[in-house]
Amino acid sequence: MSARYDLSGRLAIVTGGAGGLGRGIAGAFIDAGARVELWDANASALADSAAALGPHATTRTVDITDAAAVEQAADAAFTTHGRVDILVNNAGVLGEVKPIWETSPENFQRVLQVNLFGSYLVTRAVVGRMRDQAPRPSKLTPHPLRGHVVNIASIQGKEGMARAAAYSASKAGLIALTKSVAKETAQDGIIVTAITPAAAETAMAKEISAERRADILGRIPMGRFVEVEEVARMVLWLSSDECSFSTGGIFDLSGGRATY
Template sequence: MSVRHHLSGRHAVITGGAGGLGRGIARALIEAGAGVELWDQDAAGLAQAVAELGRRATQRQLDIRDVNAVEAAADAAVVAHGRIDILINNAGVLGEVRPIWETMPENFQRVLQVNLFGAYLVTRAVVGRMLRQEPRRSPDGHPLRGHVVNIASIQGKEGMAMAAAYSASKAGLIALTKSVAKETAKEGIIVTAVTPAAAETAMAREISAERRADILSRIPMGRFVEVEEVARLVLWLSSDDCSFSTGGIFDLSGGRATY
C-alpha cells in the first residue's frame, strides 16, 4: 500500500482488532507511521494479530460492553501512549440470519450491545479523553485533537431482510456518528463513518451460499469490497487531511447505496 498520509507519532485504538478488517485497518495505519492498540475479546486472535503486525502494534483484551473495562482500557491506553489520536470503532457481530419473528430476543440484544452500545461506551470514554488533549494543527492551521471513524454498513442505510438486528445497529451507529460530530465540531475532533458492502472477512464466511449470492446480486460492481479498500478510506479519514468532513458518512458499497 502506498503511503499518502503521514501518521508518525499518532496513536490509534481499533476495536475488533483481532478480526480481518481490524487487522487490515491496523496495517494501513502502521504503514503510515502510527502506533496501534488492538482491543478485542479474542485473546488468541489478538496475539496472532500483534505477531503479524509487528512492534508498533499492542493488544488489550476486554469486552467493550463492560463500561468499567472500557474506562480502564482508555485510561491505560493514555498512560501507555500519552494520548489517543485515532479511534476506529470496528467491533461487530452479525447475529441471526432469519426473519424477525423467528429471531431470539437475546440474540437481537447481543447484536445491539456489541455493535451500538459497545461503540457508544468506547466513544464516550475515548472522546472524553481526547477533549483533554492539546490540539495539533491541520495542514491549513486548524486545531485537531483527534479522529473517530465508525465502521457502519450499507445495511444501516438500506436495511436488509433477515438482518434486522445488524441493520438496526448500524443505522444507530450512523446516527451516533452524526450526533457526536455535532457535539465535538468546535473541539477539533473529527467524527465520521464508512458504510461498506460485504467484505471478504470471517463475518462473510458465516453466511450461506444462497445468502452470499443474494448480497452479491445487490452490488452493481458484482464483487465484495476488499479489506484494503476499506483500510485506504479509513486511513484518509484518520489523517489530518480530513479536517472538515465531520459527520460525513462515506459510501463503500460498489454502487449499492441508494442515498
C-alpha cells in the first residue's frame, strides 16, 4: 500500500496484532512511516506478524482482559517509546453463532470481556497516559493533537444480527464507549473514533458456516466482504492529523449495508 499520510515519528499500538486485520492495519501504519507495537495474547502468532512486518514492528504479549497486565504493558510502552500517538482497539472474538436460548453464559461473558471490557481497559490505560504527553505540532491544524484512538466496532453493533447477540452487543457497547471517551478527551487534543465494517476476509470469517457466510453476503448491497486493505486505509486516515475535528465519529465501512 502506498503511503498517503505522513506518520513519521509516530508510535501506534494495535491490539489483536496477531490477526489478519491487525497485521493489515499495522502494515499501513508502517508504510506511512510509523512504528507499531502489536499487542496480542498469542505469542507465537505475534512473532509471525512481526516477522512479516519487518523491523518497525515490535510485539508485546498481553491479555487485554487482565487489568494489571494492561497497566504493566502501557507503562512499558510509554517508557520504551517515550510516547504513544495512536491506539487501535482491534482485538476481538466472534463467540458462538447460536440463538440466545442455546448460548453459553460463559461464552457470552467471554465475548464481552474481550471485545468491550478489554477495549475499555486498554483505552483507560493508554488514554490516561496519552493525556499527559505533550501535543505534537502539526502543519495541518493550528490545534496540536496528543493522539488518536480508533476502535474497530462492527456493522452488527448498529443493526444487531440473529445468532450473534454477544458479538453485536459487545460492538454496540464499543460504539457507545467511543462516543463517551471522545467527549471526555475533546479538549485534550485526543481524537477518538470508531469504524463499523462489514465482515472482512480474516480468520474470524473462516469460523462461520457456508450458510452463515451467504446470509451475511446477502445483507451487503455490494455483494462482497470488505478487504483488509480497505479497512486499513480508513484507519490510516482516522489516525492522521487530517482527522482533527471528527472526534466521536462512527464511520461506516459496510458496502451499503448500514441503514443509519
